[in-house]
Amino acid sequence: MPTARSEDAAPSATGIDVRDVSKIFALGASEQTVALKPLSLTIRKGEFFSFIGPSGCGKTTLLRIIAGLTTPTTGGVFINGTQVTGPDSRIGMVFQKSTLLPWRTVLQNLLLPVEVTKSCSMQEARSRADRLLEMMGIAAFKNRSPDELSGGMQQRAAIARALITDPEILAMDEPFSALDEFTRERLNDELMGLQKSAQKTIIFVTHNISEAVFLSDRIGVMAPRPGRLDSIIEAQGFPAVRDASLRKKQEFFREVARARDAFDRLHL
Numbered sequence: 001m002p003t004a005r006s007e008d009a010a011p012s013a014t015g016i017d018v019r020d021v022s023k024i025f026a027l028g029a030s031e032q033t034v035a036l037k038p039l040s041l042t043i044r045k046g047e048f049f050s051f052i053g054p055s056g057c058g059k060t061t062l063l064r065i066i067a068g069l070t071t072p073t074t075g076g077v078f079i080n081g082t083q084v085t086g087p088d089s090r091i092g093m094v095f096q097k098s099t100l101l102p103w104r105t106v107l108q109n110l111l112l113p114v115e116v117t118k119s120c121s122m123q124e125a126r127s128r129a130d131r132l133l134e135m136m137g138i139a140a141f142k143n144r145s146p147d148e149l150s151g152g153m154q155q156r157a158a159i160a161r162a163l164i165t166d167p168e169i170l171a172m173d174e175p176f177s178a179l180d181e182f183t184r185e186r187l188n189d190e191l192m193g194l195q196k197s198a199q200k201t202i203i204f205v206t207h208n209i210s211e212a213v214f215l216s217d218r219i220g221v222m223a224p225r226p227g228r229l230d231s232i233i234e235a236q237g238f239p240a241v242r243d244a245s246l247r248k249k250q251e252f253f254r255e256v257a258r259a260r261d262a263f264d265r266l267h268l
């Protein structure tokens with residue numbers, strides 16, 4: 001079940017505290033949509049936490065609130081005990097579409113967040129960009145325009161761009177949903193490796209149960225009308241190091257079935 005926290009408990013000194021967060025969108029003078037009923041949970045530092053649920057259950061709204069891009073109607077989000085009050089440099093965002101600017105090269109796209117935030121010198125940003133492009137396997141394309149890259153390569157570039165300011169958290173909104181299954185699985189494998197080596201906290205939104213199970217330490221199961229967090233599933237019996245071979249193992253199928261059961265119980 002979602003972690004309940006009393007309102008007066010101090011926010012966690014490490015990790016992300018989502019506390020009594022709700023969102024109501026006003027639609028004109030008299031209508032409104034309850035996008036999220038009040039919810040509280042704590043995402044641990046270094047954790048891979050996914051939200052899954054059908055369309056309209058508030059996944060994107062919640063991710064945007066955590067990243068400071070949307071203001072909650074009630075409650076607040078605390079990172080390492082400090083409240084998020086707007087777009088936050090501690091979080092790098094990756095969206096469903098790569099949102100790379102077509103008139104800039106791949107390298108220039110990577111450098112853009114540093115140009116805006118001035119978080120480090122351009123010299124340091126360039127050497128960091130080179131390392132990230134190498135790590136994501138697209139170094140040979142750094143001077144190309146984004147539209148010369150395949151969809152998978154564009155998402156690799158978007159991930160590299162999100163990492164350029166070295167945020168401690170990556171917030172990813174269905175980053176691989178437009179890709180074919182093979183490319184998606186390869187990028188899942190790479191993301192898993194990246195999370196372990198760079199020790200990032202990752203918050204991941206997806207519609208895909210297998211993808212969530214493969215990647216996540218915990219999965220928040222969300223339900224629609226009104227949007228809410230119904231339950232949290234913790235991965236059980238997985239090896240410490242997950243790699244592609246996990247997808248063929250009995251424990252993987254068992255965990256996918258357990259996640260499906262959580263949805264069946266919602267009677268959507």
Ligand SMILES: Nc1ncnc2c1ncn2[C@@H]1O[C@H](COP(=O)(O)OP(=O)(O)OP(=O)(O)O)[C@@H](O)[C@H]1O
Binds near residue numbers: 025033058061227
């Ligand atoms: N800016 C907005 N103004 C009004 N209503 C909104 C806005 N953003 C989201 N909503 C509504 O809030 C609800 C939750 O939307 P949200 O995009 O968070 O769901 P989701 O689970 O991410 O859906 P999907 O999987 O289709 O992306 C929906 O009913 C949506 O129509």
